[in-house]
Amino acid sequence: MKKLICILTALLILCAAAVPCFAEETADIILTVKAEQEPKENVVVYVYASKDSSLYTTEFYLTYASADLEFIENSIRPGDAVDGLNPIVTATEVAEGKLKISYTGTEPLDEAGAICKLEFRAERSTSAPIFIEIEHAETFDGEHIRALTAKGEGTRANVTEQ
Helix, strand or coil, X not given: CHHHHHHHHHHXXXXXXXXXXXXXXXXXXXXXXXXXXXXXXXXXXXXXECCCCCEEEEXXXXXXXXXXXXXXXXXXXXXXHHHHHCCEEEEEEEECCEEEEEEEEEEEECCCEEEEEEEEEECCCEEEEEEEEEEEEEEECCCCEEECCEEEECEEEEECXX
């Protein structure tokens, strides 16, 4: 009986140790891309932060089909969720169809919503893919900078040539 209890205890411990291996990795923050276009207007692309992640700074790449969309330089603006944070938001074209976007807030982001928006001109009527790839995301607690686990979700936008 003692052997059986020892074996069952050992199996129970092994199973308990294996459970985290099967757990899905969760992100501290998810950045989601959404696009909208009013008739005869530019395509507005929003980058949303998923929750109150205390996001302080992030850099990510936005990839789009350059045959479908043309980035309008200097069109990047802070989003509604970061109105009171006075962030610095920049977009630099690093390759055709690829922008590097940097976001730095003066305070950590404490709510979900749009962190930035930018505009594109539709080159043709199509369903254009827009992808996001996060380089890094961090928060700052006043003393330490801490890396956030970040995940990006892209989109497809139905756009109409102007």
